Amino acid sequence: MIYEENVIIKKPLQVDIRAASVYPNLYKTAMSSLGYQIIYEMINERKDSWCERVVYPNIRSIESNSPLKDFDIISFSLQYEQDYFNMLEILKKAEIPIKREERNNNNYNNKYPLIIAGGPCATGNPMPISDFIDVFIIGEAEEVLNNFLDLYKELKYPQKEVESFTSIKGVYIPAVDNKVEKVIVENMDNAFHITNPIIVKCEKKEDEEFLPVFGNSILLNVSRGCSRGCRFCMSGYLYRPMRETSLEKLLSVAEEARKNTEINKISLIGAAVSDYSEIDELTKELLARKFQISTPSMRIESIKLQTLQKLKKSGAKTITIAPESIYSLRKSINKNIEDNKIFKVIKDALNLGFNIKLYFLIGLPNETYEDIENLAEYIKKINSLKHNENSNRSSNRSYSRSSNKSPKRNSDKHSKKNSIKFSINPMIPKPQTPMQWEGYDLKDIKSKIKYMKSELKGIDVKFDSAKMGLIQYVLSCKGKEVGEILEKSLQTKISLQEWKKFSNGYDSSNIDNLPWKNIDIGLNHKFLKKEREKMFNIDLTPWCEEKPCYGCGSCNKIEIK
Template sequence: MPIIEKNRMPFSDKNIQLRIALVFPNHYYSGMSSYTIHLLYSLFNSNDYIRCERFFLPANVKYPLYSKNTKIPYLDKKSMRSVETRTPLADFDVIAFSVHYELDYFNVLWILDSLGNPFLTEKRAEIENKDFPLLIAGGSCIRNNPLALMPFLDMIIFGDFEPIIDDFLSILLKNTDSLSHFNSKLRHNTLGCLTDLLKLPNLLISYISMHYLKKKNTTLDSYSDIYPIQYRIFKELDKSKAPVHQIVPEFNNDQNLLAFGETFLLEINRGCPHRCRFCMTGFLNRPLRNRSIGTLKQLIDEGILHTPAHKVTFIGSSVLDHPKFVEICEYATSKGYDLMVPSLRIDKTSDEVLKVLRKGNMKSITIAPETGSNKLRHGVGKRFSNRMIIDLCSKAFSMGFTSIKFYFLIGLPFEKKEDLMAIPALMKEIYQKLGNIIPYNGLKLSINIFIPKIFTPFGLYTKNFIGKKLTYLKKAKKLLAEQLKQIKNIEFSIMDPREAKLQTVLSHLDDSCAEILKSLYFDGAKAVSLKRINPMQQRSIKKLLEKSYEQFRYVIEQPFDNSIMNSLQIKNRTMNKILQVIRYKYKENFFNP
């Protein structure tokens, strides 16, 4: 069934020299709720010589693409067609993936499978008489760990794209004849644009990087002195060309499947100043950068003119840390916009903030206490109390908000049974004190299992996932479900521990694990696939998780002293490899207060 959209720009093939497929490796409505997709689409198409079209994962995908028994694809290989012109994916010069969830690694492999080309970059490099699209990728998962997908892709963009996009596209446009044989030319060291590409920060060329990590003696050794590559953030957010002409899907029967509904997405800041110990945004995407109030007002005015939506959604990891947040909201409502903020930080949500959001017709709010225990919450870096949470709930319901969604984490380092029990205890207290003003199903809980992300202080805490039984997490899920069922007027969901283990494994893979990732894909791309892959691969995963936890224990046993931390040995294999190729300031950023 064709997708109906409002505000789609007309295309012209005149002067087009480069065709880019922008791929969000998940379903359409998830992708169209992503600010990143709108931003990249706008940036690519702002170049007169480039035509960018969007691709999303088809519905009803099964893994792998081909049935093991019949060798017949579950879906037509050409089902990957662009939204704009229904052009097959294989017809594009460049395929650009935007990857934000580890489980989407399998979708990337499914899409590569649909092209019918060799999965691995090094295999494609050995084929000289066939054209291949250039495969590039970026996104939050890539920023955190660029190695997991590196063996499958040609280039990795591991930071903000804006600092390099103009130079990057200029290089591609000047070398369009070389792109279809990119890796074979690298193999023979005959790629004319290589020197220019290697000058760019935030960019890894997979073929060269993997050879460097493997210490292979090749003609590419002369480029080894470029490592580690510079990591650069985009400091001046006002200079980011925010998309004001955004495509908005149309819906029938009021069934809006977008995360924020029909809305104009507006990024007001980037990065986060709080550095919660489990969150990669506060460590790999710092410092906080705010758009100026003048620029934001101008973007709101332009959004009204160019995007057919009556609501503005403010995008940012820490929107309430914008010093002019209330003024921004007041300006948007004065222009007739309703308001949406995906999540509120509890210690930043003042009465004034709640009032202006209600004025903007927000009906529900989302907060992330992470745990019901004050002590554990402070330990993970969130400095607010249960009293503040209850007060916020009281004010929100009194002002007319109809629901509050809570995000909790279980399986955190140093967590004890009493910390688990503190979650239902907090919800009981809220209900007991506020039950008379809480609307029906006004309390909604999403309880997720902590997924350790490398390059965060808790990023190597893999203890809960070592072994097959996942005993602690299964008991914790059962205990919480039993307790929460006793509380009236709440809805809750609890993450499956098996899925959490799969995500953890994917987030810790390095470039030597390509065959493991392929095996997981061909064995169904599910949590149970961890038990289906061959015993040697299972042992490799177990060792990987054990080594991570060993490093975690080693780090927390060190005195918190700068001189000791600066000489700290990085034992984790994935982290160590990443630091060889990227100049992440790990010790400066992650241990210094």
């Protein structure tokens, strides 16, 4: 059994708006989502509104056990395309018509909630689920959330007057198919920072599976956006430009959250945490204030030994990095990290006693079978480092203790072998990136996975499914026609052949053929096409934080020629 602290309870009859914030994935994932917690706290700061949580597979709220049909607004947080299936399942079980037209049909006497959706999937390409959703928020919802709720209160029949919401920047209405510009928080000091997070506790060991992914920790929003320009990364393009929270603000949020919760653990959250301009000062200050620090992932090129040492001192046990592939292919996706840098970071981390998790991609444009063979050898070489570095650490400790300590000390907790784990995933083309025109070759991916499995026996490697990669591609890059398959999936299993019908890419010479053409995330399409050309030419685009602006459009500085 689990129980929660800092849950917000209100009296339904004393609020004007009841909102259900629905997370169509596991509870532990929901409670690790910064965006999900922001929506919850932000709405509940309003006296006229009460936001409750509903987490898959449940269809009743955690706070009051109310059925979804009782709410005025149902908001889905969409972090993963595969969650579309769970979203529709939730609506069906809640006895809410899944199709937007059916909910708003005059033949229905019932008043159904207004269904809205947000998150990176909805921002990149809302079209596959556009027949099911009334309103999409494109970008960062907190920038327009209060305006949205204010307008909702003003409308007599919000479900019948959805066109009114197009007056708010960042709102896309599928029934209108309006052109929309994304919204983002420009000054991160003015963003909504979580200072009273929900704490999850369990009574039994077996209930620990429900604990948040990062454990009970203060989610410290260091930055948003990333301008490194990795050509496969959708979030890196969606949320440009990079914006940082000031050091003073972060320390203030950390102290206030600890005062409210008595939690000392900090999870640094951002698209590129190690790129934060004051990362060393931040970790130094947090350590001085007796905080424990962890970070979900770090960019290899900005990791310094000093940063690793501070993370280790704070109690961090694992670092996660993403080399992606061999060097030549890293260059093609604009990830210019040389092998010697990667090996140095791994060796430093192992010497400090970290466990390491590494992410790799297969199926990149330009990738040959020779590249796959080289990648297998590359992974073997990385894996061998754990034996060398563990041996070195053990020898060093034994030598340093031999003069005055018993040899038994060499078997203490510090000599425990550290692990290196690998995750190898199919490359999924994503909308709003230079790869948005590419297709998905299922046969090629399956063949490469089969080869890698045979070559990497005995190494701790997890492979994502080639078939699931195809499904994710279709849900990411296709249009309204995918809605029919999603609806059909509620009744029957969809065959692989049906998914394969949608595996082809798009003509890169025609921008208007993209399903998400009305979704403007602030990028110049000429820039994306030029980046695609550079990808095939294995040509780099420098990081704009260190080099002159190259005109992607997100900062509105210059237009690319």
